[in-house]
Each structure stands twice: as C-alpha cells, then as structure tokens.
Amino acid sequence: MTSPEANGPKLSPTYPPKSPVPRKQPTESPRPQPARESGTRLPGLPRPRMRIRNRQTAALTFRADEWAPGKAARQALAVVRGWGCPGLDEQDMxxxxxxxxAAAVQDGGRRVSVHLADQEEKILVVALSHRPGTAPEGEVFATLQVLATxxxxxxxxxxxxxRLWALLDAAPRSGRTP
Known part of the structure; x- marks a missing residue:
C-alpha cells in the first residue's frame, strides 16, 4: 500500500480554475442599410440606381484628357462588335x-464614363462628365444629327x-427607312 505522502502532500488549490476566454466584441456594429424604394425619391435620399434587364451593357471609364475620345471610340467599338450587331455603321459609331x-472632356472633370447598351437593334451611347455645372456651348448635337444612323x-x-447621349440604329441596312 502506498501512503498519500509518497505521491506528495495533498494541497488545496490557491487560485481559481481557469475561466473561459471572453468572446471578442466586433470592432464596430454593422452599418444600417437604407431602405430602397423604387419609383419615388424623397429629398435627401440617394438617387435610385437604374436597373437594366434583358440587354447587353458595358461601362468604360477614362481619364479626361485629349486622348480620351480616341480611346473611348476604339474600346466602345470593340465592345459593340462583340455583341454582334451586323447592321451597325462602325464609322458613325x-x-x-x-x-x-470630347464634349464631356470639355466640361472639365477628371474622368469620363462611357456607358453602352443595346436593345431592339439600337445602341445607346452615354458619356458622363462627372462634373456638375452648366453645359458648355458647342455644335455636338448638330454634328451628331448629320450622321445617318x-x-x-x-x-x-x-x-x-x-450626361450626353446618342441612340444609333443597328438594324441591317435593308430594314432601315431612308
């Protein structure tokens, strides 16, 4: 038989047993999400976002400099070619x-966005200047209206x-009216 003293004296604990580690609190509480209502806009609420369904779209962004019009035209044409619009006049586009x-760059912002969309054999091209204020004078629309498509x-x-926009006809030539 072994005595309790052989294993060492029996001591009572002098400190409490380990307690579980407290859970970490989040560093900040979740931010509230604004309620989104379609159709109505109350003062002070953000502008509702446009919803686009059942059509192809693309958004391109460029620094507003002298090379932006050429870059935008090349990239927009490449996007629309990928959509397969056989009747689109690429020169007009x-x-x-x-x-x-070019008109959006003249507004004096730091960047220009080009948004493209297609629907029912039409291509919508929108250029956004990102600079609020008055519109500069120019003959942009007179020149655009001369284009056939x-x-x-x-x-x-x-x-x-x-926002400056143009709607181009992308229907095959035989379907266009003169």
Whole structure:
C-alpha cells in the first residue's frame, strides 16, 4: 500500500480554475442599410440606381484628357462588335463616341464614363462628365444629327455631371427607312 505522502502532500488549490476566454466584441456594429424604394425619391435620399434587364451593357471609364475620345471610340467599338450587331455603321459609331466624349472632356472633370447598351437593334451611347455645372456651348448635337444612323441625341444635367447621349440604329441596312 502506498501512503498519500509518497505521491506528495495533498494541497488545496490557491487560485481559481481557469475561466473561459471572453468572446471578442466586433470592432464596430454593422452599418444600417437604407431602405430602397423604387419609383419615388424623397429629398435627401440617394438617387435610385437604374436597373437594366434583358440587354447587353458595358461601362468604360477614362481619364479626361485629349486622348480620351480616341480611346473611348476604339474600346466602345470593340465592345459593340462583340455583341454582334451586323447592321451597325462602325464609322458613325466611332464618330458619335468621339463627339460625345470630347464634349464631356470639355466640361472639365477628371474622368469620363462611357456607358453602352443595346436593345431592339439600337445602341445607346452615354458619356458622363462627372462634373456638375452648366453645359458648355458647342455644335455636338448638330454634328451628331448629320450622321445617318443616329436616331436621336441629347443631354441633361444631373448631380453627378452632364450626361450626353446618342441612340444609333443597328438594324441591317435593308430594314432601315431612308
């Protein structure tokens, strides 16, 4: 038989047993997400985002400098070629993009965005200047309306800058009316 003293004296604990590690609190609470309602805009709420369905779209961004119109025209044409629009007049498309982007660059912002969309054999080209203010004078729209495939064009002012747009016909030549 072994005595309790052989294994050493029996000591009572002098400190409490280890307690579990406390859980870490998040560094910041989750941010509230604003409620999104479509159709109505109340003062002070952010502008609702546009929803695009059942069509091809592309967004391109460029630094607003003297080379932006040429770069934008080449990239926009490459995107639209990928969409397979057999009736699109590429010369008109290139000219329209160059004119819209050049006008947006003249607004004096640091960047220019080009947005493209297609629907029902039409191509929409929108250039956004990202510089709020008044629209500079120019003959952009008179030049655009001379192009054969431009159905309509225009501009409007928004909180995020001036939007210039043109709608081009991409239907095959036989389907166009003179």
């Amino acid at each position: 290139e000219t329209a993009v160059k004119l819209l982007v 431009v159905d309509s064009c225009g501009d409007d002012l928004a909180d995020d800058g001036r």
